[in-house]
Amino acid sequence: MAVIAYWEAIRRAHDEELANDPMVIAMGEDIGVAGGTYKATQGLYDKYGPERVIDTPISENSYTGIGIGASMAGMRPIIEIMSINFALLALDTIINAAAKIRYMSGGRVQCPIVIRTPGGTAHQLAAQHSARLARMFMSTAGLRVVTPRGPLDAYGMLKSAVRCNDPVIVIEHEQMYNLKEEVPDEEFFRPLEGAEVVREGEDITLIGYNYSVHLCLEAARRLEADGISAEVIDLRALKPIDRETIRRSVEKTHRVLVAEEDEAPVGVGSEIITGIIEDCFFALDAQPVRIHAADVPVPYAENLEKAAIPDADDVYQGALKVMGRI
């Protein structure tokens, strides 16, 4: 076991998968010679060469499309898109092509491609570098969407994503690349489906994904001091969603909060709470609460940004509201 950072976990998964299968390649802006904006491919250009760790021009839609085309012919490209905002440029090839080719070919052609991209706010990057957008991908049939919360999943889920035969969107987070966790030295895989109870509790269920899991965990620690036992679920995958794990938890705690860093409309919270209403409405003892960003383009000014994006205190206050304490 070694304690490694999120970026090192991604780098290790790349390294092992490139070594394991000659059909695996990595593509993206600055991932080769420059080693990657988040260091996720550091050193791999020297190790595997320019044919397998490919620096692309700033042409998101078409280099993603090239990856998709290569995957149709048996390759397994891992594409890095530097920011989820830039993934908007590639929506045509991701949503109109990768997500639909298996279906519209009657299952005869598949696109085993992995698209990694950080979705989330960092520090004062302003509106065009702070999108989260998980909700857009989770609403598209034909994609898998995963949101690793730490190095263990970042490594294990990326490895599974490379082996899986479906297009997988891996949503990372700029504020998590240096987050550290103990990771086994031997190779392992983490599945692309299934939510995980990361903290057991009795009184309320806090549901998060990606960065917001950490907000939920911090809120849970504060709630404990107030005598409230919070269970925390990491969704891990936004498509498909593991409704069973959520139902079991809500039937135990009877209270639920969903924390997302994104804006609320048509979002993760809306989807999860709708599922709870459909699956276990009568288990609820209180109205569910969504914690989410303000419905504004993310502002630059530090105080405005802080006001726009939820933090652990917002989750904590929201949980108190669900508990009827405020």
Place this chain on the structure above:
Amino acid sequence: MNEADRKRLLREMMFYRRFEDRCFEAYMERKIGGFLHLYSGQEAVATGVLEKARVNRGTDGDYVITGYRDHIHAIKTGAPPREVMAELYGKETGSSRGRGGSMHIFDPTVNFMGGYALVGQPFPLAAGLALACKHKSTDQIAICFLGDGANNQGTFHETMNMASIWDLPVLFVCENNQYAIGTRIDRSTAVTDQYKRMCAYNIEASQHDGMDIDVVMEAAEKAIDYVRGKRRPYFIEFMTYRFRGHSMSDAKGYRTREEEKEWEKRDPIRIFSARLIEEGVITPEDIKAMEKEIDDEIENDIVRFAEESPPPKVEDLTRYVLDDNPDPRWIGPLQK
């Protein structure tokens, strides 16, 4: 090329024309739904280029990909015409099991990697197929057929640039029929000779008559040899004309009857059949007999197959969204 092959090529083009006409009829009878884009008038391009490519050789052949006007490209690449027709009828026996329709014909058993409705989307997909050929060090190439209208998409510029810097073995075939749906090329495009645009990407390019299959074949052979041998992209432009509208809902109000008549004189089937008659390869009577044979085949084999095939089962609605037999090691469930 020997006489038998030349005769076969004429028959192929006649077959393609009749196939598309029969699709038109089936559409009018509401047997075919959705959008239907017919290839009539442009037959010499796909027939001539693919005649010189390595097609119909299973998965060892060249990759072929195109836009939504895709029936004939699929058939010439090796997709069985019965399956193409069954696809248009929305049947389980169709090329895409009835899930794709006219614009999305796929047959990976012959490396026909699809028809796509997003104009210009096949450019990067084709380059990706070529990247795979390069990566696997095979001598396969990728061939991408698209119209002139597609060349005003961002994917055109982005892909040409990458195909060039990465030395991808891809042949871009531009079927310049001079109309982007209903907008004439000089009204939509700053440089109307499409091959000239390739100087921006350092890609070899040329322009040819797309109505004369002999011209098409000669140019295509050189271009394909270049791509296969040099492992570099090539852009080949063929001047052509579609005799029908963009799709079935097109009244063709954007072009004159005079212009259409001028191009109809250059009908690729008329040009090639006249030449074969002149060369003594075939007689008008042979052509008549061929027409009848084609009619019989289309009616009694192809259309009948499509008519009699079952539609997909409704209980299979959600098949093919994701891998239907995923490996639990990658997918789960999560060990608690």
